[in-house]
Amino acid sequence: xxxxxxxxxxxxxxxxxxxxxxxxxxxxxxxxxxxxxxxxxxxxxxxxxxxxxxxxxxxxxxxxxxxxxxxxxxxxxxxxxxxxxxxxxxxxxxxxxxxxxxxxxxxxxxxxxxxxxxxxxxxxxxxxxxxxxxxxxxxxxxxxxxxxxxxxxxxxxxxxxxxxxxxxxxxxxxxxxxxxxxxxxxxxxxxxxxxxxxxxxxxxxxxxxxxxxxxxxxxxxxxxxxxxxxxxxxxxxxxxxxxxxxxxxxxxxxxxxxxxxxxxxxxxxxxxxxxxxxxxxxxxxxxxxxxxxxxxxxxxxxxxxxxxxxxxxxxxxxxxxxxxxxxxxxxxxxxxxxxxxxxxxxxxxxxxxxxxxxxxxxxxxxxxxxxxxxxxxxxxxxxxxxxxxxxxxxxxxxxxxxxxxxxxxxxxxxxxxxxxxxxxxxxxxxxxxxxxxxxxxxxxxx
Amino acid sequence: xxxxxxxxxxxxxxxxxxxxxxxxxxxxxxxxxxxxxxxxxxxxxxxxxxxxxxxxxxxxxxxxxxxxxxxxxxxxxxxxxxxxxxxxxxxxxxxxxxxxxxxxxxxxxxxxxxxxxxxxxxxxxxxxxxxxxxxxxxxxxxxxxxxxxxxxxxxxxxxxxxxxxxxxxxxxxxxxxxxxxxxxxxxxxxxxxxxxxxxxxxxxxxxxxxxxxxxxxxxxxxxxxxxxxxxxxxxxxxxxxxxxxxxxxxxxxxxxxxxxxxxxxxxxxxxxxxxxxxxxxxxxxxxxxxxxxxxxxxxxxxxxxxxxxxxxxxxxxxxxxxxxxxxxxxxxxxxxxxxxxxxxxxxxxxxxxxxxxxxxxxxxxxxxxxxxxxxxxxxxxxxxxxxxxxxxxxxxxxxxxxxxxxxxxxxxxxxxxxxxxxxxxxxxxxxxxxxxxxxxxxxxxx
Numbered sequence: 001x002x003x004x005x006x007x008x009x010x011x012x013x014x015x016x017x018x019x020x021x022x023x024x025x026x027x028x029x030x031x032x033x034x035x036x037x038x039x040x041x042x043x044x045x046x047x048x049x050x051x052x053x054x055x056x057x058x059x060x061x062x063x064x065x066x067x068x069x070x071x072x073x074x075x076x077x078x079x080x081x082x083x084x085x086x087x088x089x090x091x092x093x094x095x096x097x098x099x100x101x102x103x104x105x106x107x108x109x110x111x112x113x114x115x116x117x118x119x120x121x122x123x124x125x126x127x128x129x130x131x132x133x134x135x136x137x138x139x140x141x142x143x144x145x146x147x148x149x150x151x152x153x154x155x156x157x158x159x160x161x162x163x164x165x166x167x168x169x170x171x172x173x174x175x176x177x178x179x180x181x182x183x184x185x186x187x188x189x190x191x192x193x194x195x196x197x198x199x200x201x202x203x204x205x206x207x208x209x210x211x212x213x214x215x216x217x218x219x220x221x222x223x224x225x226x227x228x229x230x231x232x233x234x235x236x237x238x239x240x241x242x243x244x245x246x247x248x249x250x251x252x253x254x255x256x257x258x259x260x261x262x263x264x265x266x267x268x269x270x271x272x273x274x275x276x277x278x279x280x281x282x283x284x285x286x287x288x289x290x291x292x293x294x295x296x297x298x299x300x301x302x303x304x305x306x307x308x309x310x311x312x313x314x315x316x317x318x319x320x321x322x323x324x325x326x327x328x329x330x331x332x333x334x335x336x337x338x339x340x341x342x343x344x345x346x347x348x349x350x351x352x353x354x355x356x357x358x359x360x361x362x363x364x365x366x367x368x369x370x371x372x373x374x375x376x377x378x379x380x381x382x383x384x385x386x387x388x389x390x391x392x393x394x395x396x397x398x399x400x401x402x403x404x405x406x407x408x409x410x411x412x413x414x415x416x417x418x419x420x421x422x423x424x425x426x427x428x429x430x431x432x433x434x435x436x437x438x439x440x441x442x443x444x445x446x
Numbered sequence: 447x448x449x450x451x452x453x454x455x456x457x458x459x460x461x462x463x464x465x466x467x468x469x470x471x472x473x474x475x476x477x478x479x480x481x482x483x484x485x486x487x488x489x490x491x492x493x494x495x496x497x498x499x500x501x502x503x504x505x506x507x508x509x510x511x512x513x514x515x516x517x518x519x520x521x522x523x524x525x526x527x528x529x530x531x532x533x534x535x536x537x538x539x540x541x542x543x544x545x546x547x548x549x550x551x552x553x554x555x556x557x558x559x560x561x562x563x564x565x566x567x568x569x570x571x572x573x574x575x576x577x578x579x580x581x582x583x584x585x586x587x588x589x590x591x592x593x594x595x596x597x598x599x600x601x602x603x604x605x606x607x608x609x610x611x612x613x614x615x616x617x618x619x620x621x622x623x624x625x626x627x628x629x630x631x632x633x634x635x636x637x638x639x640x641x642x643x644x645x646x647x648x649x650x651x652x653x654x655x656x657x658x659x660x661x662x663x664x665x666x667x668x669x670x671x672x673x674x675x676x677x678x679x680x681x682x683x684x685x686x687x688x689x690x691x692x693x694x695x696x697x698x699x700x701x702x703x704x705x706x707x708x709x710x711x712x713x714x715x716x717x718x719x720x721x722x723x724x725x726x727x728x729x730x731x732x733x734x735x736x737x738x739x740x741x742x743x744x745x746x747x748x749x750x751x752x753x754x755x756x757x758x759x760x761x762x763x764x765x766x767x768x769x770x771x772x773x774x775x776x777x778x779x780x781x782x783x784x785x786x787x788x789x790x791x792x793x794x795x796x797x798x799x800x801x802x803x804x805x806x807x808x809x810x811x812x813x814x815x816x817x818x819x820x821x822x823x824x825x826x827x828x829x830x831x832x833x834x835x836x837x838x839x840x841x842x843x844x845x846x847x848x849x850x851x852x853x854x855x856x857x858x859x860x861x862x863x864x865x866x867x868x869x870x871x872x873x874x875x876x877x878x879x880x881x882x883x884x885x886x887x888x889x890x891x892x
Contacts, residue, residue, distance in 0.1 A: 016618045018611070021882070041889050045618075055889035068882030074614020076884050081619065099892055165464070165779030168520020172462045172491075173527065177775070266719065273716035274748075297751065298744015298772055302720075305743065326744055328771035329623070333611030336879030337783065433782030436467075436514030438522050443487050443501035446545055 003360060004129040006102030007039035009055065012075035012137075013046035013082075013108035013115070017151030018158075018338045019346035020137045023107045024077065025070040026350020027135065028058050034358050037103060045078035046108070047115060050092050055099070070347065073333040075107075083111055089118040096130060103131045105353055109138035109149075110392070110401050113365055117391030120363045131357040134365040134387055135349050139332045141188035142402040144392070145385045146367035150349050153342030153428035155182070155331050156192035162327055163196035164435050167203040167234050174232035175321030176223060176308055179204075180301045182331050183238050187211050187405045189331065192425055193236035194417045198435040203234025210240030211404045212414035216249070216258040219304075220311045222415055227312070239300060239326075250300055259307070267306055274299060301326045339430035345380065352382040365390035378427030449806060450575040451482045452548030456504070457489035457496065458521035458583075459528075459554035459561070463597030464604075464784045465792035466583045469553045470523065471516040472796020473581065474504050480804050483549060491524035492554070493561060496538050501545070516793065519779040521553075529557055535564040542576060549577045551799055555584035555595075556838070556847050559811055563837030566809045579799040580811040580833055583792065585778045587634035588848040590838070591831045592813035596795050599788030599874035601628070601777050602638035608773055609642035610881050613649040613680050620678035621767030622669060622754055625650075626747045628777050629684050633657050633851045635777065637863045638871055639682035644881040649680025656686030657850045658860035662695075662704040665750075666757045668861055673758070685746060685772075696746055705753075713752055720745060747772045785876035791826065798828040811836035824873030 010027045012020055024042070031037045040058040043049040056077070061069075069076045084092060096104060096119075106116040113134040120132035136143050139155035159181055170177045181190040187209030194207060205226040208214060226233040243252040250271060259268050301324035309322040349366045356364050364384035371379040388394045392401035409421035456473045458466055470488070477483045486504040489495040502523070507515075515522045530538060542550060542565075552562040559580040566578035582589050585601035605627055616623045627636040633655030640653060651672040654660060672679040689698040696717060705714050747770035755768040795812045802810055810830035817825040834840045838847035855867035 012618070016615050039889070042884070053891060056884060057887045057889050058884075060887040061885050065882060065885065068880050069884055070882070071880055072614055072882040073611040075618035076614075076882070077618075079618040099889075161781040161783070162776045164781035165519040166775055168518055168522075168781070169462050169775055169779040172458070172521035172523075172525040270716070270719040273712065273719040297770065298748050302744050302748070323775070324743065325774035325776070326772065327776075328774070329612055329615055329769070330608045330771070330773075330776070333615040335607040335610035335614070335881065337607070434514050434517055435781065436511060436516070436518040436522070438488070438502060438504075438515055439507050439511065441503045441506040443485070443503050443545075445499060 003036050003358065004102040005036045005038065007041055007100050008037045008103035008105065009041045009043050009050065009096060009099070009101045010058070010105040011043035011046040011049065011107065012077045012079050013106060013112040014079060014138070015332055016073060016075040016079055017137050017139050017332050018073040018154040018334060019151055019343050020107060021072055021074070021076045022070045022343050022346035023135045023137060023150060023350040025066045026347040027105050027354055028061070028066060030351040030354035034354070036358065041099070041101070042077045046080040046082065046106070047084050047088070047092055048080040048082050049078065050095055051088065053095060073335055084115050084118065086118065089115065089122055092119055093122045093126070097128060102129060103357055105133045105135055107135040107137055107350070109136070109140065110143060113143070113387070113391035114393060114401070117387050117393030120387055121393060131361070132363045132387065133353040133357060134390060135353045136366060137346065139189060140183050140186050142184070142186035142404070143390060144401070144403050145365070145390050147369055147380065148428055150342060150346035152188060153339035153430065154337065155189055156195070156425065157339045157429045157432065158331050158334050158337050159189055159192050159327065160195045160429060161337060161433055163193045163204060163234070163236065164433060167196060168435065170203060170232050170234050173321070175323065176227065176233045176235070176312070178235040178237060178301060178304050178308070178324040180237050180239055180324065180326040182327065183210065183240060185210050185240050185402060185404065187238050190236050190238040191405060191409065191417045191421055192429070194422055195425060195429060195432070199437045201230055204236040205230060205233050206235045206415045207417060208235070208237040208241045208415060209405065209410060210238045210242060211410060213242055213244040213246070214414070215243070216255050216307065217262070220308065223308055224312070224315065237300070237304065250303060262311070264307060264310060267303070267310070270306070271303065298326045339428060341428055341430045345382070348382050352384070356384045363387045449482050449804060450548040451484065452546050453485035453487055454483045454549035454551065455487045455489050455496065455501065455542060455545070455547045456551040457492040457553065458523045458525050459492035459552060459558040460525060460584070461778055462519060462521040462525055463583050463585050463778050464519040464600040464780060465597055465789050466553060467518055467520070467522045468516045468789050468792035469581045469583060469596060469796040471512045472793040473551050473800055474507070474512060476797040476800035480800070482804065487545070487547070488523045492526040492528065492552070493530050493534070493538055494526040494528050495524065496541055497534065499541060519781055530561050530564065532564065535561065535568055538565055539568045539572070543574060548575060549803055551579045551581055553581040553583055553796070555582070555586065556589060559589070559833070559837035560839060560847070563833050563839030566833055567839060577803040577807070578809045578833065579803060580836060581795050581799045582812060585635060586629050586632050588630070588632035588850070589836060590847070590849050591811070591836050593815055593826065594874055596788060596792035597778070598634060599785035599876065600783065601635055602641070602871065603785045603875045603878065604777050604780050604783045605635055605638050605773065606641045606875060607783060607879055609639045609650060609680070609682065610644070610879060613642060614881070616649060616678050616680050619767070621769060622673065622679045622681070622758070624681040624683060624747060624750050624754070624770040626683050626685055626770065626772045628773065629656065629686060631656050631686050631848060631850065633684050636682050636684040637851060637855065637867055638875070640863045640868055641871060641875065641878070645883045647676055650682040651676060651679050652681045652861045653863060654681070654683040654687045654861060655851065655856060656684045656688060657856060659688055659690040659692070660860070661689070662701050662753065663708070666754065669754055670758070670761065683750065696749060708757070710753060710756060713749070716752070717749065744772045785874060787874055787876045791828070794828050798830070802830040809833045
């Protein structure tokens with residue numbers, strides 16, 4: 001189709017990131033340059049705002065304010081967890097038509113790509129000229145096609161900064177420390193913790209990823225072995241750690257059976273009690289997309305720390321200093337901790353989406369690919385991929401719509417990452433804090 | 447006494463901070479300038495290292511490396527939670543004598559001040575010339591005499607950055623979010639969350655401090671009222687929130703009784719089950735100083751979020767998005783997030799301790815006081831206070847050895863801080879991230 005003249009709508013969806021507003025501002029910044037784009041509207045709370053016709057005029061925003069917004073975490077337009085059905089998408093399409101919208105940009109992860117894909121399909125079927133673009137964001141880094149996703153680098157930098165500090169803390173007051181990282185079914189963010197290692201013996205000493213399966217006993221043995229080696233242990237575990245049937249640890253019958261064998265029935269009671277409390281507040285913890293809620297609770301951390309504490313106490317007959325932190329929402333929304341590379345690419349993703357539309361493309365998802373560079377310096381270029389390849393809108397049933405970690409990035413033990421992963425991830429995080437250590441020359445006894 | 451010639455020992459104790467190594471490097475930096483100080487020894491793991499005669503030679507460290515160490519969180523010499531008894535202090539004193547130590551600098555919080563105070567007393571009684579200085583550090587900001595403590599500003603900056611991000615996140619995906627902050631019996635760090643407010647309606651909307659007492663029902667009413675006003679709620683709660691008898695919520699019979707009245711017996715079961723699990727790993731969670739362990743577990747966060755979720759579900763007959771994060775160890779050890787003011791003052795505290803000794807003082811604790819400034823700009827000077835006044839070594843039994851928040855800093859409601867607190871705290875945090883918000887001019891319906 002020829003480049004249509006009309007209004008633009010941009011929306012944000014899913015869990016915010018530290019740089020999702022960079023993409024929003026990228027869309028606005030580039031849209032302002034093109035005469036074909038008349039109104040620049042922001043949909044409040046993603047598709048929910050479209051359905052209730054709640055738009056803000058982004059032409060009314062001062063450039064300096066937009067720059068401050070770009071550097072602020074959270075979704076400035078508001079976000080949503082609403083997964084539109086076919087009929088919602090039809091209504092969305094009608095409203096876009098009613099508002100004279102010819103350009104639709106949706107910033108989000110897998111589910112956002114999918115809903116953009118459906119809107120695009122309806123537009124194509126109805127013959128209405130609508131450009132539909134998905135602008136990627138996710139701290140989970142699990143979108144298909146792209147080398148990596150805007151949002152990941154900053155979240156990874158947060159995780160690394162936490163682990164650097166937690167490692168220094170754990171060295172100072174030795175014990176067993178477990179940190180739970182976000183990432184749902186993908187281990188990218190948990191794996192990034194490996195970049196916190198600077199000096200020999202630095203943690204994390206064990207990394208548990210959703211791409212592999214584990215037993216509780218195996219984990220206890222790993223931790224004990226690491227303790228014997230380092231006299232302290234720092235563990236990175238994904239919120240998505242699962243048994244060999246793919247069930248999350250806290251929902252696993254295999255883990256339950258292991259607890260019984262280990263004589264830790266009281267731990268089972270504890271989690272049964274927790275489950276029965278959940279029933280009182282509207283049932284099982286599932287988010288509105290039907291995902292089991294993994295974040296926003298310390299349950300897995302407290303479970304693992306209880307089990308490790310009991311195990312070590314029984315084995316060594318002494319009380320162990322075992323602590324667990326769930327790194328929490330700061331992973332996706334810490335103010336002031338962003339990877340400059342990530343921020344730049346997030347901006348670029350928004351800009352390139354608009355440019356693609358202005359170049360005559362009617363739909364797409366913005367991806368990144370690395371350019372070969374003989375000097376080894378990181379260089380990445382954004383490109384337009386087919387929306388269908390990212391959104392999975394035409395995928396056969398059962399085909400995965402997310403990208404797990406590459407096998408080459410995980411060691412054979414399944415509890416660490418390879419040097420290839422570290423090399424791959426390093427440039428995405430931008431400048432990292434320094435981690436110093438004393439030389440520590442011993443003073444001889446007098 | 448005349449300035450003695452001899453070796454210097456410096457040690458670090460208690461929970462590390464992001465800037466405790468600044469104080470260590472400050473001691474070394476100043477010690478290198480004085481001929482009276484011969485060896486500069488670092489005790490590994492505080493007094494534990496002294497007892498096992500484990501010292502490192504800090505003259506052997508390169509200045510550039512010391513600068514990197516200064517900027518690294520965690521205690522570079524290692525820390526300890528060991529509270530020496532009178533006889534341990536005697537042994538410590540003997541070892542210091544054996545190593546020809548004339549200068550003893552102990553970097554830590556209340557307990558470190560106390561143990562330095564005991565060593566000082568023994569030295570005075572035995573007539574051995576030993577200069578004993580306490581160099582303050584604590585994220586809790588609860589040391590006596592001083593205006594504020596090195597370590598607090600950086601921890602507060604971390605808390606504010608978290609709350610800024612959590613508020614943006616909560617605005618984007620509205621719900622009820624509870625963040626638990628460290629601080630033990632003092633609310634300073636939790637209170638600092640108020641500095642995250644930039645725009646009207648910004649959270650935290652409620653702040654629960656250990657300096658006041660609360661009921662569960664009162665808290666539920668507060669949260670409900672804030673929800674009705676903002677359609678979302680961000681809550682800051684101290685790990686030390688307690689009932690009117692001073693018992694922590696998770697150990698409170700009053701809270702238990704309230705749960706029963708609220709028909710939330712299952713929540714009681716859940717926490718009884720948790721308690722019985724604790725028994726399996728060596729008994730109640732107390733740290734080695736006899737403090738009840740407050741950090742390193744998500745129990746309080748999960749408790750509050752369960753209760754709020756059930757309450758709101760019952761009242762509104764719909765499932766609420768309630769999440770809770772325990773901000774965790776990153777508060778005291780996040781790499782790369784420091785207040786430049788705090789880093790500078792932590793360095794200064796180490797430097798000034800050595801200078802005081804070189805000026806002929808035999809003991810002391812370094813404190814800060816604000817200088818009046820007609821232009822309102824923050825200006826603070828370090829000074830030597832009597833070790834006894836800070837350490838509480840001569841305090842009558844029952845007298846508090848820590849400093850709670852001033853009454854003038856807490857609103858009458860008990861669930862917020864006053865503008866005076868914000869004004870007091872602001873300069874300590876250094877540069878804060880910006881928090882942008884769209885102007886948000888509504889697009890009229892076509």
